[in-house]
Amino acid sequence: MRIPCPLCGTRDRREFWYRGAAVDLERPAPDAGVEAWDDFVYLRENPAGPTRELWYHEGGCGAWLVVERDTVTHEIGRVALASEERS
């Protein structure tokens, strides 16, 4: 697997650290309640197919990336800087 970093170009998977599903982009408010926090911290859609994830380019530019990837084929789709994806 190679990931096209928007800043560094296409790089080996070993340069990246996998954080997980890109839920961190929409963190609940501190007082959102137990259900919202359970959903955020623990519960996952965990799709077999296209997914949206957070990867950290620790062996490169140090940027957090939002990576669209297929969990069945390992095909990488759109990759964007997390700082620009955050709503």
Add this chain to the structure above:
Amino acid sequence: MRFSGLRVLKEGLTGNRGWTPHWRDPDPNSDYDVVIIGGGGHGLSTAYYLARDHGITNVAVLEKGYLGGGNVGRNTTIVRANYFLPGNSEFYSHSLKLWEGLEEDLNYNVMHSQRGLINLFHSDGQRDAFARRGNAMLAQGDDAVLLGRDELRPMLPYLNFDDLRFPIYGGLYHPRGGTARHDAVAWGYARGADRRGVDLIQNCEVTGIDIEGGAVKGVQTTRGAIRAKKVAMVVAGRSSQVAALAGMRLPIESHVLQAYVTEGLKPCIDHVVSFGMGHFYISQSDKGGLVFGGDLDFYASYAARGNLPGVEQVMEAGMALMPMIGKARVLRSWGGIMDMSPDGSPIIDKTHVDGLFVNCGWNYGGFKAVPGSGNVLAHLIATGTHHQNATGFRLDRFRTGRGIIDEEGKGSQHNLH
């Protein structure tokens, strides 16, 4: 048909013409007391113990592919009960005891071999931690022996004892640990369940779970609708997809774990050896292949295959531990789809839907749990109460924060285990 040494001899002398299929291939009925989704090790053992221990035989196991075609066929066949924490400790002990009587019980050769399992340690601090774990195993009623370097050397003479980074100080020996023939475990349970009247229905994918008034009523499948009083989802590797049919989101992320086998060699590795610091473990199959594996690839995946960095890491660890392995040629590799839970421990529980049960989150430890998991899930389905040896595997422990079973002491979040 009953297996025996005499029967094998007789069939061998008469051209093996007397063997019959091990189980029937029935069409699904319209109605069952219990439907089990998933014809893997855990689902088949659940059906077997429902019939054997609770007399519930109006049961169907629905399998989307073929029996034993998932993770029970994609593992490294290790059987052990060397857990530390309450919750895990009594459960895996229970499971190991079931393993020990399994072949006689099933009248099926699952090639359970208690060749002993050795966890290596490499520092004084690690020795203390393993001494403590060994004491927990003894307190549970299982076996553990703390071996020093000089006791270990004659047992495992091929190891690199003087590695600069991880010199071997000794090992925690679990004599009742070992291996089993993974496919035969699935087949033995399938045959045992079938002989007690359970319908094993293959090529039957569940496409919907019928829920009315908060209670389960049955399932929709590619072979028609099936009504059921109770339904159990036993589909580690596809847990999130099946649970979604009941409107559930699980605390599960699916990862790939790779494993490898070499060409067949003469006997050289007599035990299961685990090198935790290198995330490497190995045993030798009865066919002679060295079966070994390492850590996750560490990204979500349903591909049932991994990437080369994972391969490289495992091979390097193997070479560091036992340089002789470099002479063996790798025959093939495979990847299992691991239900990773936040604390690294499984889930066996009721759900928010009456009559719907979930069994998932086996991380990378599901194979040894096959007998225990089915046994305690059958108990839960039949009696409505948790088995005394499986009270901790609660679905709500993450939401409440109570009863987290973090065996590795890493924390309770995704991607830590």
